[in-house]
Amino acid sequence: MTVHHFQPTHYHTTIGSHEPMLRVQSGDTIVTTTVDARGQGSTGEQITPPGNPMTGPFYVEGAEPGDTLVVHLDKLTPNRPTGWTRKMVAPNVVDPEYVIQMPWPGKDESTLAIWQIDNAAGTATLIEPASTSLGNFALPLAPMVGCFGVAPARGEAISTATSAQHGGNMDYRGFVEGVTVYFPVLTAGALFHIGDGHALQGDGEIVGTGIEISFDVQVTLSVQKGKRINWPRGENADYIFTVGNARPLDQCVQHATTEMLRWLQSDYGLDPVGAHILMGQCVEYDLGNIFDPAFTMVCKVPKRVLR
Amino acid sequence: MTVHHFQPTHYHTTIGSHEPMLRVQSGDTIVTTTVDARGQGSTGEQITPPGNPMTGPFYVEGAEPGDTLVVHLDKLTPNRPTGWTRKMVAPNVVDPEYVIQMPWPGKDESTLAIWQIDNAAGTATLIEPASTSLGNFALPLAPMVGCFGVAPARGEAISTATSAQHGGNMDYRGFVEGVTVYFPVLTAGALFHIGDGHALQGDGEIVGTGIEISFDVQVTLSVQKGKRINWPRGENADYIFTVGNARPLDQCVQHATTEMLRWLQSDYGLDPVGAHILMGQCVEYDLGNIFDPAFTMVCKVPKRVLR
């Protein structure tokens, strides 16, 4: 188990079969950094063009289509003193006839809100605009990864604006430190990409951003040979979960629920009828995002109801 | 404040401008019972035809369109020893091509699962079918109301299979004892209906049922004069929330989010930009149901971030 300290020199705004930046063995750990959604790094300077630039890809030796890539999110730490959010709920998230009642205009840079990040205190504090009724509103930090995943099959290179079976821009606030995430390996080496850190985020990413910020990141990558999955999966201390990325939300639910039904039967010793009965009364769903081209819903089953 | 003990003698499977069963004053409490979704009561006998039969309607003196009906769920107690669920995830909740892989057949009565309800122990235990890998699977009780609301406007009588702005069959597991729910009054007297108790339910009601059972119910009804709302709202110890009922889930989110934006600005002293910034980073969503003709999503804001 090697620890690689990797300093990215360029970035991608698609997740695809790009030239690997680093080759690692299954079980290795990578310590690296990510820029924010606009391509700005730890000193606030513009490092690369905007649009969720990815650190990576990382080639994991031995990973082949039909395997699963296991990603343990060891550490996710905002590495600069301020982050930013948009200030208005996205038009697609409100009733169509309400759109004209929103506080327009709102698209240029001057409309960004700025938040001060204090890792020691564990808080994000709104500092601009100073004029709202919120005043110096503070929220607890809950750092999470917005966009990560593996190269899709057959040479596709998918924009980091969106998500699919390979992962991508899922913007789910459950992807925090300590979580283990599983991706289907779709191409040799898996080609893992990561970026788009958020100091915290509400459900749905309904203003189109979390608190966007650059990160210090540590991840451990390993390969489960011959383990075939269809959609990203994950687990934390309390839950196993599956991730569906699509539009509309109904289809996200379909993907995630189907994947969970498969998982319960393949790995948790449940017969079909047992899996369905259990799901019916124990399932929980989280809304990842309802902003990106593909939305995200997460299907969760508590570990306490599984043996 | 009077306490009315009301024994229903007949039931409705629409929510509409039916003849009131009882007239109460604002602030009065009603102690009554509800039958289960199939019309079976506390002794298991068939009392009325199936289809979410409603107890009520209750006419609240002084309630007029443009007011809000406040419903406090004082007590919700399963009142018989067994409840039932369906055994298979509904076809619309899984990937369309997965439907044929499900454990069909599954629609006739013999396919119902039976759960033993123990109010003292606070558990529901699966007793039939005995043959699944779940064995005698036990879950903690969390009694909730599946279907309740007020008569819609203009003489509509809406099936208790579905939901809309008047409430109805929302099947949201957050409607538990202790919660306060707000409905827009749409006709004189509000005409409150209630039924379809669940001993517990997973998110989404994805098998088409919670654990269906008859209830002893106590509710307190009051009127907020001149308070106009658009969609059901609620609050518990930790959250205020709004409820959107529609299809697809995206539209539920639009209704609930718009209603929350209105609420934050009208009642919580937030300016438009402040309301949007706060929502962006603090909002949470629950999936009520993704089974009924209209689905339900709930938009929540934690009270700790409100003054």
Added chain:
Amino acid sequence: MTVHHFQPTHYHTTIGSHEPMLRVQSGDTIVTTTVDARGQGSTGEQITPPGNPMTGPFYVEGAEPGDTLVVHLDKLTPNRPTGWTRKMVAPNVVDPEYVIQMPWPGKDESTLAIWQIDNAAGTATLIEPASTSLGNFALPLAPMVGCFGVAPARGEAISTATSAQHGGNMDYRGFVEGVTVYFPVLTAGALFHIGDGHALQGDGEIVGTGIEISFDVQVTLSVQKGKRINWPRGENADYIFTVGNARPLDQCVQHATTEMLRWLQSDYGLDPVGAHILMGQCVEYDLGNIFDPAFTMVCKVPKRVLR
């Protein structure tokens, strides 16, 4: 076969089990009138409150649940010199971020466009506003029924703003003179309602109206005993068609396509595989409306490919 001349005296804005206005035998013809969507009649006076007021219901002797009501649209004639439309595409029909670029404001009465109707010439000519680049824009008349259907089951009374399996506000421009429409009988007597005439309409009713106008109407009603259908069906000289009413459009397509698969197999001598192959290469779809609470899509099969 009797011809009934019926002069309506009051109207309903729900389709439901209202007191019949007239009882007719299967095969009888009804000659009557309808007011426009705002409740204005042939002289332009306000006859009844707005909201797609219905003429009827008409009770057809012998019709029982499980039968089909056959409605032949004998004559549909605008009966006054002007009709009106809204002037702006509905916010839900454009990209959410485009809504603020539309020519607001637009909701008050002054924003209605007025069209002169000339039955002899067969034209509708825009006369107000006179200031647009369209000038005195003329279109050929194509009179159609926006809202009609039968009482839903179990005492439901459904707003004439929306549609479902009983028909209702489908706003499909294919419902013109000469067309035969089939509705599932859901309650004794079928209880046929009709109203909301349009002098013409684009696909989708995307401004929320056709050219709204009062009509002289002649329909012939008959009952097919023991013929059970699930959704409205129809036929004209060239096509048989089925109608799906729901949200989103995807679900309309599902309802209409499923109903057509059933129809081809029950009435047109096609085996399952044959029906599927034929549908795959011969089906056509029309967009009824994408404005009402429930949208409408129509699934058509050309008669020339059926024996």
Added chain:
Amino acid sequence: MTVHHFQPTHYHTTIGSHEPMLRVQSGDTIVTTTVDARGQGSTGEQITPPGNPMTGPFYVEGAEPGDTLVVHLDKLTPNRPTGWTRKMVAPNVVDPEYVIQMPWPGKDESTLAIWQIDNAAGTATLIEPASTSLGNFALPLAPMVGCFGVAPARGEAISTATSAQHGGNMDYRGFVEGVTVYFPVLTAGALFHIGDGHALQGDGEIVGTGIEISFDVQVTLSVQKGKRINWPRGENADYIFTVGNARPLDQCVQHATTEMLRWLQSDYGLDPVGAHILMGQCVEYDLGNIFDPAFTMVCKVPKRVLR
């Protein structure tokens, strides 16, 4: 104006910034061939792996982002004696609970239907399976392109299974010989790709295929400098039209309608209110496909109502 005779030697199953196969001048004509969706050519041999392999890309000199690529479909001719279709309506196109009533099983090759193509007679005749009630069912040929478009921006390489603003697998049966199609140029040289010919197709491509076949193709490509569009557009003798690719169908309608509103105002001399009024009463919509990952709806305005 040069005519290039181009014989493809390899193919792509993504549309992206691949190495150009040929460089042409604006106004040049290309005569070439396409393989069918499974990668089989004019003799039926397997030429390249399946999945809508594309001929191209073709680099058009002078085309830059912000321009429009004009594609005239000069000739589209099936070039072999048989084509194939799938035999079952896709599960997502019928009611979820109807899926188990369909004529399963149906996914393996043996389930393909085979059609004999007679260009001289202009017919496609079903020859396998011979056992259905359709017998030797014949339909008129209507050759169309299923998948074509330009490379997306920023290095994306999008699977030819789906579609977006760059075009792609739209499977719209209106893309026939004689039609002019406009694509937004998103990368230098436009990088035009074409493939996936259908001898004919129903609306919606509801069995997942048209009659799939290899083609002789002739197209003429030219560049409109400085003409910026957002979505594919087209025109034939009778209509101008815009194409929206997304999910659900509602969003396709939003994209296509918005694009048409822009077009009417920029090129057809309509003021905003005039454009909205005209659209309301004159628009027509076609369903491209409801099968691919992204669906397609087409918004049409008749040329007769435009000056």
